[in-house]
Amino acid sequence: xxxxxxxxxxxxxxxxxxxxxxxxxxxxxxxxxxxxxxxxxxxxxxxxxxxxxxxxxxxxxxxxxxxxxxxxxxxxxxxxxxxxxxxxxxxxxxxxxxxxxxxxxxxxxxxxxxxxxxxxxxxxxxxxxxxxxxxxxxxxxxxxxxxxxxxxxxxxxxxxxxxxxxxxxxxxxxxxxxxxxxxxxxxxxxxxxxxxxxxxxxxxxxxxxxxxxxxxxxxxxxxxxxxxxxxxxxxxxxxxxxxxxxxxxxxxxxxxxxxxxxxxxxxxxxxxxxxxxxxxxxxxxxxxxxxxxxxxxxxxxxxxxxxxxxxxxxxxxxxxxxxxxxxxxxxxxxxxxxxxxxxxxxx
Numbered sequence: 001x002x003x004x005x006x007x008x009x010x011x012x013x014x015x016x017x018x019x020x021x022x023x024x025x026x027x028x029x030x031x032x033x034x035x036x037x038x039x040x041x042x043x044x045x046x047x048x049x050x051x052x053x054x055x056x057x058x059x060x061x062x063x064x065x066x067x068x069x070x071x072x073x074x075x076x077x078x079x080x081x082x083x084x085x086x087x088x089x090x091x092x093x094x095x096x097x098x099x100x101x102x103x104x105x106x107x108x109x110x111x112x113x114x115x116x117x118x119x120x121x122x123x124x125x126x127x128x129x130x131x132x133x134x135x136x137x138x139x140x141x142x143x144x145x146x147x148x149x150x151x152x153x154x155x156x157x158x159x160x161x162x163x164x165x166x167x168x169x170x171x172x173x174x175x176x177x178x179x180x181x182x183x184x185x186x187x188x189x190x191x192x193x194x195x196x197x198x199x200x201x202x203x204x205x206x207x208x209x210x211x212x213x214x215x216x217x218x219x220x221x222x223x224x225x226x227x228x229x230x231x232x233x234x235x236x237x238x239x240x241x242x243x244x245x246x247x248x249x250x251x252x253x254x255x256x257x258x259x260x261x262x263x264x265x266x267x268x269x270x271x272x273x274x275x276x277x278x279x280x281x282x283x284x285x286x287x288x289x290x291x292x293x294x295x296x297x298x299x300x301x302x303x304x305x306x307x308x309x310x311x312x313x314x315x316x317x318x319x320x321x322x323x324x325x326x327x328x329x330x331x332x333x334x335x336x337x338x339x340x341x342x343x344x345x346x347x
Contacts, residue, residue: 034322034342035234035279044245044290058268063323067313068332077311081145083287084137090336099141106141115159121228121235123162127207128242164220167201210258248291253302274320284317
């Protein structure tokens with residue numbers, strides 16, 4: 001009994017000492033109301049891809065981590081259309097479908113709900129073309145991801161405030177200008193842009209591979225935060241690191257490391273933004289994993305078991321205000337609904 005009492009006294013003394021040695025808390029704690037959301041999607045990014053980052057890994061700064069189940073309504077292994085629709089619209093749908101339920105009914109995306117209900121600004125930044133499956137899931141409603149012309153028309157009719165990435169031959173600058181966008185054709189024009197609706201295309205098609213495109217994706221994210229952050233009602237920004245998927249489809253480890261290096265920089269930028277802007281929540285996840293990646297040897301060399309998507313859980317990293325409110329293993333379709341709840345928006 002005396003031994004137990006002494007152990008209890010020692011614990012009472014040591015716990016405060018350990019507490020005093022904890023690192024200082026960051027500027028932005030988890031409490032308060034969520035006002036801004038930065039939603040980063042690494043297309044094809046599983047845990048191994050994150051672990052392949054060399055040097056300081058900004059993902060490790062996350063306040064909270066959970067897991068997402070990625071299967072679609074009709075397949076155990078999703079494609080980017082169904083995966084993007086689950087993340088954007090909160091519903092499981094069939095592979096190939098964009099912004100629709102399996103019975104072809106339009107499903108409202110989180111951006112459409114926020115534009116309608118809150119007056120928040122919305123934006124999309126990608127390294128692929130703007131009508132690709134993941135970005136399209138946030139503004140389009142089509143039964144087939146291959147209906148690119150119809151998806152482009154949905155883009156013109158959307159209420160997005162900011163888009164940046166590769167234009168693609170089917171997206172017309174004239175049509176965007178007619179819809180009220182100021183079209184920037186390079187980063188210099190984007191950096192001079194003020195408020196209003198902005199469409200920035202730094203490449204005719206996709207942005208090119210990292211590091212050949214230099215830091216054009218990171219710079220577009222910075223400008224999106226600058227412009228969208230002017231709205232007192234807050235903003236929702238989706239950033240897709242699109243080419244992680246392409247590097248894994250091609251089983252190209254050098255390409256993968258380069259894409260993850262820029263994704264890592266973007267994560268750091270967005271975490272820093274959350275630190276200096278209380279009320280900002282950063283959510284990072286993937287639509288699926290691609291490549292069945294494992295890391296081998298002391299150099300953690302990426303090794304691929306397939307050139308296709310896989311059905312494994314993918315990580316969800318959370319940082320900033322409200323980061324403690326998502327936990328456990330969740331359906332990918334529940335992430336959108338949880339974000340709306342944190343924004344106090346009716347679904």
